[in-house]
Amino acid sequence: MMLPVVYGENMFDDFFDNGFFGSRSPLFGKNARNLMKTDIRETDDAKAYRLAVDLPGFKKDEISLDLKDGYLTISAEKGLDKDEEDKKGRVLRQERYAGSCSRSFYVGDVKAEDVKAKYESGVLTVLVPKEDVKKSPVSTAIAIE
Numbered sequence: 001m002m003l004p005v006v007y008g009e010n011m012f013d014d015f016f017d018n019g020f021f022g023s024r025s026p027l028f029g030k031n032a033r034n035l036m037k038t039d040i041r042e043t044d045d046a047k048a049y050r051l052a053v054d055l056p057g058f059k060k061d062e063i064s065l066d067l068k069d070g071y072l073t074i075s076a077e078k079g080l081d082k083d084e085e086d087k088k089g090r091v092l093r094q095e096r097y098a099g100s101c102s103r104s105f106y107v108g109d110v111k112a113e114d115v116k117a118k119y120e121s122g123v124l125t126v127l128v129p130k131e132d133v134k135k136s137p138v139s140t141a142i143a144i145e
Helices: none
Strands: 038-042 048-054 063-068 071-078 099-106 116-120 123-129
Touching: 071 123
Parallel strands: none
Antiparallel strands: 038 048, 048 123, 063 071, 071 099, 116 123
16 A cells, blocks of 8 residues: 655655655756766776766767867756656656756867767766876976076
């Protein structure tokens, strides 16, 4: 038998975060903690960074990458309210979300054509080349004025 829960999934949840007082945008704030979890690793040859971004439930065409002013922005947008069939009947509990989320990472002065991305099994893998760091001479004397 299903019973209504006053506190949510955890009895220590704040009562005012749910129901009438609830957040209007469930994809932001503390409710967004499970979206877009990201692991960043250096590749074995140390020439690039590999980002693994969890985006479960999204389709490839709902995800976009944008490179501007040295920032790589990963965005995902889902609209579950498009189906008219889903609107039939009274909703007793709605856990699936519709909305958007995004994260930005500073990647430096890289070219868009050098960034590679692949989406598979709910994980977006992005390969970003490391920015070439100009090596300064080992020792340089600095004059004191």
